[in-house]
């Protein structure tokens with residue numbers, strides 16, 4: 036997928052305009068973007084959201100990300116650990132993350148894997164969740180919601196009934212964050228999950244990596260015409276990331292804003308909307324595949340851009356940035372009246 040265009044067609048984050056403050060009345064050197072997220076101290080409100088693991092080349096990518104996350108004091112997740120916990124595939128491609136002092140780490144399992152998809156199919160229950168978490172010494176378990184992706188995969192998992200209660204059962208034992216994978220979380224879904232005692236959300240809305248697009252190309256390669264067409268039809272399906280943030284912050288749990296975060300200015304926009312941190316996957320994938328130096332440079336640039344946005348809004352801290360005035364324009368604006 037590295038060589039293909041799998042981005043959504045509209046950049047919703049550009050619709051969040053922070054109001055420029057011509058007299059910041061602070062010094063750039065005094066800006067402090069550090070924060071506490073889910074009990075862990077981060078140097079900046081940044082999460083590398085789960086991407087990979089389960090095949091040999093993934094180890095290098097996860098290692099580049101983990102080393103850079105540890106050096107810069109930001110959080111990270113790994114990709115779905117289904118392959119490692121259900122089939123024992125390349126556990127080292129995840130476990131390498133545990134060797135770095137990443138301040139906050141997320142294990143990762145898909146909602147389709149916690150309910151039976153076919154009679155006799157293995158299901159990820161508490162024992163396998165424990166293994167997934169131990170593999171990377173995770174602080175939280177991220178359960179991902181990816182039913183759009185499943186609908187574009189020729190062999191996709193089509194059963195979703197019962198996932199909410201199963202998430203609730205796991206959340207009674209483990210600290211659980213629920214994340215989408217590019218189609219966003221609505222207020223209604225967030226409320227139902229809050230009532231099941233999940234600890235946090237990563238909204239992962241529309242406007243960044245489109246999993247309908249990713250699977251569209253895979254379906255094309257496999258000659259699966261109908262799924263390839265569905266992927267094209269639903270390329271931009273979902274709730275725009277900034278809208279999802281505004282809806283989900285209302286339920287009173289920490290929110291990671293993701294889906295199309297591509298710069299530190301996007302991170303600043305997310306914080307101004309009330310997110311506790313912002314996450315990116317597609318924004319660091321190329322760098323992570325290239326090497327550690329590239330990964331570190333990209334993350335440092337994002338943090339620098341965040342600080343520039345803080346300076347130009349007169350925000351010395353993230354608490355001040357959360358109060359910065361903004362205007363919502365473009366295609367995002369009508370969503371606010373839904």
Ligand SMILES: Cc1cc2nc3c(=O)[nH]c(=O)nc-3n(C[C@H](O)[C@H](O)[C@H](O)COP(=O)(O)O)c2cc1C
Pocket residue numbers: 036084085086087113114115143177178179214215216217239240242243244293294295296314315316317318320
């Ligand atoms: C190559 C790649 C693989 C991904 N794999 C997973 C995964 O296994 N589990 C998961 O929860 N999210 C996965 N995601 C989704 C991201 O964590 C994120 O929610 C989504 O890509 C939107 O963010 P972005 O626009 O910054 O890419 C993946 C994303 C990419 C780009």
